[in-house]
Amino acid sequence: MSLDRYHVLLNSRSGAVRALGVTPEGLAARFERHGLDATIDGDLEGRVEDRIARAAASDAEVIVAAGGDGTVTSVAERILGTGKAIAILPLGTLNLLAKDLGVPLDIDAWFAALPGMTPKSIDVADVNGxxxxxxxxxxxxxxxxxxxxxxxxxxxxxxxxxxxxxxxxxxxxxxxxxxxxxxxxxxxxxxxxxxxxxxxxxxxxxxxxxxxxxxxxxxxxxxxxxxxxxxxxxxxxxxxxxxxxxxxxxxxxxxxxxxxxxxxxxxxxxxxxxxxxxxxxxxxxxxxxxALPILAPPAREAATDTEPKFAIAP
Known part of the structure; x- marks a missing residue:
């Protein structure tokens, strides 16, 4: 699977976003500095359902859920079966799935690891649809x-x-x-x-x-x-x-x-x-x-940081 284009859906209400000063502009600068082609959706007014639908309809191969576990699940629900992969930028309170996958919780470490992450197929549970x-x-x-x-x-x-x-x-x-x-x-x-x-x-x-x-x-x-x-x-x-x-x-x-x-x-x-x-x-x-392809580091190392860190690019 080619992983050249990313569509980032930032949930500004997630646990760590406001505390760490995460902004769409700061994320865009990060992706650009790492030479990664990314569209950042930080729309604070649009409905989440509409934003996820736009992400699913985009030409990006990877949809990045920038938020907590609820954000990840909402994105996964919409892109399931589309052939797109999901990536987790862990900005929630607990980030349980990211920890299970060994995804770095520190922002610098996450960007450093992203190019080496590969799709891992995981199970998807369902209750009443x-x-x-x-x-x-x-x-x-x-x-x-x-x-x-x-x-x-x-x-x-x-x-x-x-x-x-x-x-x-x-x-x-x-x-x-x-x-x-x-x-x-x-x-x-x-x-x-x-x-x-x-x-x-x-x-x-x-x-x-x-x-x-x-x-x-x-x-x-x-x-x-x-x-x-x-x-x-x-x-x-x-x-x-x-x-x-x-x-x-x-x-x-x-x-x-x-x-x-x-x-x-x-x-x-x-x-x-x-x-x-x-x-x-x-x-x-x-x-x-x-049923779901999700990006993870090839060697699963425990994500030991309890909180993500983010420094706004100047």
């Missing part, structure tokens, strides 16, 4: 994530109030019943505080928090949290950091090629790659094996 590249979560976590978005860019006091909200929300959460049906036809009524469906499976290793070595197994993994409390929540998070969480008594893990989740509620709040959606039930989950 809405794709996700990392995970979809039902339960207490979507509420916590929505509250996190409301305090983005706020001061220390707001962040302390958010931590108190998380503690209270977990403490007050109640289990709810869902019917889970796998591709074998097995049906189970699950009473859970939260259930997550991940594309592929999370690693169990020291310091690896929600990371995946494999993105192309063709399998999803269900993570069902049957009991939750503030201390249990902290124990599970600590276990994930320590690399010992699969045996947590509150967690049940199940691989599946497809799964259907039924609820008495006509709609459920679902967090899809960091974005909150209200989806009609039942929820039908499937996975497309190696």
């Amino acid at each position: 809405r794709i996700f590249l990392h995970k979809a979560v039902i339960g207490v976590l979507p509420d916590i994530a929505a509250a996190r978005e409301r305090i983005r860019g706020a001061g220390l006091l707001a962040k302390l109030r958010y931590l108190l909200y998380v503690f209270r929300r977990v403490a007050r959460s109640r289990r709810f019943a869902l019917e889970v049906i796998t591709e074998t036809g097995e049906k189970r009524i699950e009473r859970v505080h939260a259930i997550g469906v991940a594309s592929n499976a999370y690693d169990e290793a020291f310091g690896h928090f929600m990371t995946r070595q494999r993105l192309d197994t063709g399998l999803m993994t269900l993570y069902k949290v049957s009991r939750s409390s503030p201390l249990g929540f902290l124990r599970l998070a600590a276990g994930m950091l320590a690399g010992r969480w699969r045996d947590d008594p509150s967690l049940h893990i199940q691989p599946a090629h497809s799964v259907t989740i039924r609820s008495r509620k006509p709609r459920l709040q679902v967090m899809i790659d960091g974005e909150i959606e209200s989806l009609e039930t039942p929820l039908h989950f499937t996975i497309k094996h190696k």
Whole structure:
């Protein structure tokens, strides 16, 4: 695949963009200095859907999603099956998919690595026609994530109030019943505080928090949290950091090629790659094996920086 032309879609609302002073002009100067042919779309007024449609209709071979995980998923959804590849310029809060792929989080390192990146075909999961590249979560976590978005860019006091909200929300959460049906036809009524469906499976290793070595197994993994409390929540998070969480008594893990989740509620709040959606039930989950070409360094080295860095070109 020829990778001579890039179309960059900059999400100015992503976690790191404003904090780091990222501008369309600064990005254009960066690409030009590296001798790369790029069109920068930093339109702050246009609808995201229209901007992505323009990117998909462009003559660029690579669409660069400059933002967080939600931005990457939105771009991938539109260009899936077009023959174009996607690249991640990680400017979000967590940048989970970029870390899984070993994409540099530092801007200077990213530009240095870009010419050597090659397309890697990864799996694409789907729920009711809405794709996700990392995970979809039902339960207490979507509420916590929505509250996190409301305090983005706020001061220390707001962040302390958010931590108190998380503690209270977990403490007050109640289990709810869902019917889970796998591709074998097995049906189970699950009473859970939260259930997550991940594309592929999370690693169990020291310091690896929600990371995946494999993105192309063709399998999803269900993570069902049957009991939750503030201390249990902290124990599970600590276990994930320590690399010992699969045996947590509150967690049940199940691989599946497809799964259907039924609820008495006509709609459920679902967090899809960091974005909150209200989806009609039942929820039908499937996975497309190696359906998306995405640029990654040929040798996967861990991206250890916790925050990207950006210096505006003079």
